[in-house]
Amino acid sequence: MAFVEVATTVGLYVWELFKIWLSTLFVAPFKKFDMLWVLVPVWLTWVFTEFFQEKKGTSLGNAISNAVTPFWASLDWTRTSIRFFHTGELSLGSLIGRIALSLIVLSYGMTIIVLGIKGNKIVRYIGRIREVTYLIAVFTPVFYNVVPLSFKLVLAIIVFFPLFYFTIELIDYFTPEPKAMKTDESDEGGLKKEESGLGDLSSGLGGLGEFGDNAGRLGGVGPESQLPTPGSSGGMPPSKGPDKGFRGGLGKF
Numbered sequence: 001m002a003f004v005e006v007a008t009t010v011g012l013y014v015w016e017l018f019k020i021w022l023s024t025l026f027v028a029p030f031k032k033f034d035m036l037w038v039l040v041p042v043w044l045t046w047v048f049t050e051f052f053q054e055k056k057g058t059s060l061g062n063a064i065s066n067a068v069t070p071f072w073a074s075l076d077w078t079r080t081s082i083r084f085f086h087t088g089e090l091s092l093g094s095l096i097g098r099i100a101l102s103l104i105v106l107s108y109g110m111t112i113i114v115l116g117i118k119g120n121k122i123v124r125y126i127g128r129i130r131e132v133t134y135l136i137a138v139f140t141p142v143f144y145n146v147v148p149l150s151f152k153l154v155l156a157i158i159v160f161f162p163l164f165y166f167t168i169e170l171i172d173y174f175t176p177e178p179k180a181m182k183t184d185e186s187d188e189g190g191l192k193k194e195e196s197g198l199g200d201l202s203s204g205l206g207g208l209g210e211f212g213d214n215a216g217r218l219g220g221v222g223p224e225s226q227l228p229t230p231g232s233s234g235g236m237p238p239s240k241g242p243d244k245g246f247r248g249g250l251g252k253f
Helices: 002-030 033-052 060-066 068-086 092-117 129-143 151-159 161-174 179-218 242-252
Strands: none
Touching: 002 033, 002 129, 002 151, 033 068, 033 129, 033 161, 060 068, 060 092, 060 129, 068 092, 068 129, 092 129, 129 151, 129 161, 151 161
């Protein structure tokens, strides 16, 4: 009986967290239309990037581009928080807490940009568009005073992130690959073949140069082979031309 009560309590608590999570993601944005100016571009960017660029993973360049979203959103969060503070809708303590959270998200975006420029492959995992979109989507309602920042909200964001992530993974798996991606992949394959062919051609031309050098050495034509000169130690070979033969013939005569 005790186990059933504990399981029921845990189940109800998880269900409450799930409702908070769903409401924050899909209901809260429509309670204050100002935040749609931030969220609509974020969601649209996620849809097109997720299914036309990152269906099979992200590149360093894509991750760097994705990092611009949290960078810009954190600036909007700070601006909104200061505005609410000036209108009396936000206390000084809440303002400091929200600015601190904005700086954390800003640092997250800057970290992706810096690591991506350095070529660190970890940004392929922390800089995907789905992670960036999730972070902006769950915290923007907080900064627009629609959803209160609470322990339950933070816990719901953490607990149900895998659900968000793998749901998108399943959608990627079952949806057909866009023609745009197939075209890009075929173009990249053709470009690599052309580069490989140019490399083989260059190697072949280099081999012809080596062949010419070897042939020159074998034939006595090259920098190591020089014709003897009259001043060399060997001298010129004795002449056997027609002049010597003519003088010899006169002597016998």
